[in-house]
Amino acid sequence: MSTRIWGGSMGNQILQRTAIALFTICLLSLPALGNSGGPPYLNGDGNPTAEYGCSCHNNGQISERAVVMVTGVPIQYATSEIYDFTIQVADSHTLAGDDGNTQAGFVITSGDVGTFTWQEDQQLRIAEDSQGDVSHSETSDTGIWSLTWQAPTEDEGDIHFWVAGNSVNGDGAPGDDDYWNMLSFTINAPGTIENDDNAATLETRTVSVGSYDALFLVEDSPEAEEQERQSRIADSVFSNGNQLYWASLVALIVGAVFQKEILERRYDEGPEPLAMELAYPQATRRAIACLIALYIAVSWTAQDYNWFLTGVAYFCSAWAAYGIYRTILAARAPLATKDML
Numbered sequence: 001m002s003t004r005i006w007g008g009s010m011g012n013q014i015l016q017r018t019a020i021a022l023f024t025i026c027l028l029s030l031p032a033l034g035n036s037g038g039p040p041y042l043n044g045d046g047n048p049t050a051e052y053g054c055s056c057h058n059n060g061q062i063s064e065r066a067v068v069m070v071t072g073v074p075i076q077y078a079t080s081e082i083y084d085f086t087i088q089v090a091d092s093h094t095l096a097g098d099d100g101n102t103q104a105g106f107v108i109t110s111g112d113v114g115t116f117t118w119q120e121d122q123q124l125r126i127a128e129d130s131q132g133d134v135s136h137s138e139t140s141d142t143g144i145w146s147l148t149w150q151a152p153t154e155d156e157g158d159i160h161f162w163v164a165g166n167s168v169n170g171d172g173a174p175g176d177d178d179y180w181n182m183l184s185f186t187i188n189a190p191g192t193i194e195n196d197d198n199a200a201t202l203e204t205r206t207v208s209v210g211s212y213d214a215l216f217l218v219e220d221s222p223e224a225e226e227q228e229r230q231s232r233i234a235d236s237v238f239s240n241g242n243q244l245y246w247a248s249l250v251a252l253i254v255g256a257v258f259q260k261e262i263l264e265r266r267y268d269e270g271p272e273p274l275a276m277e278l279a280y281p282q283a284t285r286r287a288i289a290c291l292i293a294l295y296i297a298v299s300w301t302a303q304d305y306n307w308f309l310t311g312v313a314y315f316c317s318a319w320a321a322y323g324i325y326r327t328i329l330a331a332r333a334p335l336a337t338k339d340m341l
Helices: 010-032 212-216 222-266 276-302 307-332
Strands: 066-074 082-091 103-109 115-117 124-126 134-136 144-150 159-168 179-187 204-209
Touching: 066 159, 066 179, 082 103, 082 159, 179 204, 222 307, 276 307
Parallel strands: none
Antiparallel strands: 066 082, 066 204, 082 144, 103 134, 103 159, 115 144, 124 134, 159 179
16 A cells, blocks of 8 residues: 655645735736836836936837926036936826826936036935936925036036936826826037127026927916815825735635634644645745745835835735745644545
8 A cells, every 4th residue: 555645735735826816916016116216227228217208108119298307406507516306207187286297206317527516305216226416206296306416626618417307196006197297408518609799608507398388378377276175185095995804815815814813722623734745845935925025025014115026025925925934834733544545
């Protein structure tokens, strides 16, 4: 008579398959996430984002609906002089008082000429994988950032700047209703224009790109403001409702697991015995899944990615850890007569 030991119960197989399915969904959702923590130095096509634009939002198509403005730009720079820049990025529809996107981000570069600095409360950072480009560190509800640019200590000739800005709906994923635009400008070298020729050479200017109506014909609309306020309330209710729903679902699942554990102990039951030669590979697979899911979850938390996908990653990690625990119980379970038949 041969002895055969089954490799785990049907319940364990269902738990394992569920965890794998959730983990797969989590990984497949990664490309859909937008760069809420600021765009990288290179876009999806391998080109500098500030100079060539965004390849993830609006199918990579530039849009005049996105308004990009920089104020405080001098006509020409003086060596080592510090200039205060204000960058604004917005949806032209929102500026005009209509329905539109309310969050924004940007990246700016001077080609590593001069130095950018900013206050800690400005939600800015050095763009990922770059030396001198500056981007938002998280999407802004105001779409306005203040930073300073210090001119180089020596005459570097004309200095060229590029800005890529996007106006987004804030759902955490790039889509057709997210719009981006590009702005480039030049600050002339010292001595290009003599100060005595025109007093305006000492003044700063505003450079911008986007819809003409949004830039120059903005009118306040009380009706639009009220509608926007109501929309924010509705979005808040929807968001809070989603959070409560998923939190309740997780609580029910955790409660069911605890109930199962309590009943197994009360009636002296447990998972079916599992041979060691099967338990080790199973535990290893689950441990790897647990660590990968935990790494993804922590990374997304640090980068302020979509809360739902981050929660799914944490849940997958916890579920895989629970699977390891069940594998250990199965490996230690005593053999019954039926398991040897």
